[in-house]
Amino acid sequence: MLGFNCAKLSASSLMRDDTGTTSILFSVMFVVLLGGVAMAVDHSRWMSRQSEMQGIVDAAALAGAKLLAYSEKSSNAEQAASAFLTSKNFASGAFSVTADSTTGIVRVDLAADGKVHFGSVIGVKSGKIPVAAEAVASRAARPCIIALDPAAPVGIDFSLAGSVTAIDCAIWSNSKSSTSFDLNGSGSASSSENCAVGGISGSGFSISPAARGGCRPAIDPLLAWSPPSTFTCDSTLPDKLNAGAVTLAPGVYCGGLKIAGNSQVTLMPGVYTIKDGPLTVTSSASMTGDGVTILLTGAGSSINFLGSSTVHLSAATTGPTAGLVIAGGREEPVVDSIAGGGAEMDIEGTVYLPTHNLSYGGHSETLIPASYSLLIAKTIKFHGGSTVVVRGDPAVSKVPAMTAVSPGNIHLIR
Numbered sequence: 519m520l521g522f523n524c525a526k527l528s529a530s531s532l533m534r535d536d537t538g539t540t541s542i543l544f545s546v547m548f549v550v551l552l553g554g555v556a557m558a559v560d561h562s563r564w565m566s567r568q569s570e571m572q573g574i575v576d577a578a579a580l581a582g583a584k585l586l587a588y589s590e591k592s593s594n595a596e597q598a599a600s601a602f603l604t605s606k607n608f609a610s611g612a613f614s615v616t617a618d619s620t621t622g623i624v625r626v627d628l629a630a631d632g633k634v635h636f637g638s639v640i641g642v643k644s645g646k647i648p649v650a651a652e653a654v655a656s657r658a659a660r661p662c663i664i665a666l667d668p669a670a671p672v673g674i675d676f677s678l679a680g681s682v683t684a685i686d687c688a689i690w691s692n693s694k695s696s697t698s699f700d701l702n703g704s705g706s707a708s709s710s711e712n713c714a715v716g717g718i719s720g721s722g723f724s725i726s727p728a729a730r731g732g733c734r735p736a737i738d739p740l741l742a743w744s745p746p747s748t749f750t751c752d753s754t755l756p757d758k759l760n761a762g763a764v765t766l767a768p769g770v771y772c773g774g775l776k777i778a779g780n781s782q783v784t785l786m787p788g789v790y791t792i793k794d795g796p797l798t799v800t801s802s803a804s805m806t807g808d809g810v811t812i813l814l815t816g817a818g819s820s821i822n823f824l825g826s827s828t829v830h831l832s833a834a835t836t837g838p839t840a841g842l843v844i845a846g847g848r849e850e851p852v853v854d855s856i857a858g859g860g861a862e863m864d865i866e867g868t869v870y871l872p873t874h875n876l877s878y879g880g881h882s883e884t885l886i887p888a889s890y891s892l893l894i895a896k897t898i899k900f901h902g903g904s905t906v907v908v909r910g911d912p913a914v915s916k917v918p919a920m921t922a923v924s925p926g927n928i929h930l931i932r
Contacts (some may be wrong), residue, residue, distance in 0.1 A: 564647065567630075571649045575613075575626045576930055578602040579653035582617055582624035583928045586655045592617040595624050603628065622655040623931070653930050659710030661736045662687030662910035666872050667896045668735065673698045673714060675899040676707060676723050680881075682900050684709035687910020690736040691715065693897075699729045703901070710910075739892070739920045740870050745813055745847040746838075749791050757795075759783060759803075766790070768810075774819070777803045777827075785810045785831070789839055796820045799861070804828040811839035814846040820853040820874060823861040833867025833917040841918035843867030846874060852896065857904075867917045868892040878904040892920055 582599030586592070595617035603613050603626070613628040629646045662684050665673035673691030676682070676699070682689070688711040691698045698716030701723035708726045713733035751772035756764075760779040768788025774795020777783050785807025794816035799805050804827065811834045814820065821844060823829050833843035843865055850873045857863060858879040868891065876895035879902040891908055900906060 568647050568649060571628055571630060571647060572651070574603065574606050574608075575628050575649050575651040576653075578613075578615070579624050579626045579651040579930065580928060582615065582626070583622070583653035583655040586617055586619060586622055586624060592619045595619075599624060599626055623652055624655075625652045626650065651930060653928065655928050659686070659688040660910060661690035661713075662892050662908050663689045663709075663898065664736050664738075664892070664894045665691040665693060665896070665898045666736075666738060666894060668692045668694050668715065670897045671695050671697060672700045672899075673716070673897055675700045675897070675901070676703050676705070676720070676725070677899065677901040678703035678705035678707070678723070678904065680705045680900070680903040680905045682707040682709075682906045683908070685907070685909045685911075686710060687908065688713060690733070692735040698731065701725060701729065705900075705903075707900075738872070738894070740868075740872075740894070743842075743870075745815065745845065746791075749793055749815065751793065771795075774798070776800070777805055779803060782806075787834065789813055789834070789837075791815060792819050794818060796822050798822040798824065799827040799829055800824040800859075802826050804830070806830040808832045809834050811842045812844045813839065813842075814844070814871070814874075815850060817851055818853065819846070819850070820855040821857070821871075822855070823857045823863060824859045826860045826862075828862045828864075830864040831866070835917055841868050841920050842870055843917075845870040846872065848872045855895075858902070866891060866915075868920050869894065870920075871895045875899070877901070878906055880904065891915075 578599040581602045582595040585598040586595035596615045599615045600610070604610070608628065608630065612630055613626065615624070615626050617624045627648070627650045629648045631646060667673065670693040672695065673693030674689065687709060689707065689709045691714040693714065694716045696717035697719040698714035699712070699718045701718065701720035703723045706724040712725055712727060712729040714729060714731045715733055715735050717731045718729045749770045752769040755769050755771050756775070757771065757773050758776045759781040761781055763782045765784045765786060767786050768790055770791040770793055772793045774797060775792055776798040778801045780801070781803040783803070783805045785805065787809030789811045791813045795818055797812060797814070800822070802825065810831060831843050834840050839845065852873050852875070855871060855874040855876050856879065858877065860881045870892070872894065874895050875897045877899040881903040893908055
């Protein structure tokens with residue numbers, strides 16, 4: 519009996535012990551399970567927040583790189599990325615932005631609070647969520663021959679038996695059409711890069727490197743420039759010259775100006791406004807001048823360099839037209855300008871004709887031996903046996919360089 523009772527007591531004790539142990543184990547497991555669920559919920563929230571933040575820093579880095587593609591100043595890119603982050607309600611102390619204009623890389627680092635909601639019951643504390651992104655603006659060569667019109671059926675037409683050479687710079691067409699570059703001549707063109715926003719058409723023409731379409735548009739470097747809006751005609755100035763050596767003074771030449779015969783015209787430094795008529799240099803005439811700007815305005819105001827004429831000009835170095843050698847405003851009527859025949863042109867500075875369809879034809883020769891020059895028009899056509907040479911190094915130009923920045927290629931690298 520005694521043994522039986524002892525056995526029964528031991529079993530009862532064991533049952534009671536198992537119950538207590540089970541209760542303890544269940545309590546521990548419940549806490550662990552609750553903590554696991556809490557951490558899973560917080561982890562999911564944390565990862566979602568991190569993904570959201572990564573998208574924001576990616577966009578900020580791209581915004582900075584986009585600006586760096588158009589600007590030499592790293593500070594401009596840094597400000598653009600910082601402004602984007604600020605617009606997303608991040609305090610300036612939460613992020614850092616660095617931009618390197620040499621490499622074209624913009625880096626964005628961001629650390630924001632990662633809040634813990636349920637995990638705090640098991641002692642898990644809030645922390646910082648770090649994210650980073652890098653974007654690069656890989657630049658192409660700077661454009662020095664630009665056709666601006668995005669709606670033009672043909673931006674740059676190479677119906678050419680001669681040659682076009684852009685030294686240390688690119689040839690660019692902003693036309694979005696399938697014939698943005700039309701390559702149908704038997705001649706050749708060479709540059710650092712040949713790029714069109716639209717497509718490339720034609721065959722038989724030699725162009726090096728190969729022209730590529732789908733490029734970003736070149737930015738007009740003179741968007742901030744506006745020409746004078748009013749002009750007073752000077753009736754004492756001539757409108758036609760036929761012979762002899764003549765020195766002309768700056769002023770407003772109304773009705774245009776024709777230089778013909780064997781005239782040898784020297785332009786004194788200053789601004790020459792050609793209003794309501796063309797500037798024509800033809801026959802065997804010549805026109806030379808240093809420190810000048812020829813400003814075209816009004817109906818029919820264009821350039822016509824024809825015959826066996828010679829034009830040697832360098833741009834103004836000071837004043838509101840500094841760097842511009844031949845220019846017209848963006849609000850002027852659309853006109854055709856011609857450099858044809860056997861005209862020889864030696865031009866230093868920027869030719870800016872945003873409403874002109876500029877044509878080089880015949881056996882004209884355009885040499886721009888300055889270390890830096892820009893040729894910008896609405897559309898540009900090279901045809902006949904013309905020879906055009908443009909140089910694109912802005913570092914040592916004697917006239918102010920209006921740098922055209924390549925759009926380049928912008929993408930994330932991290």
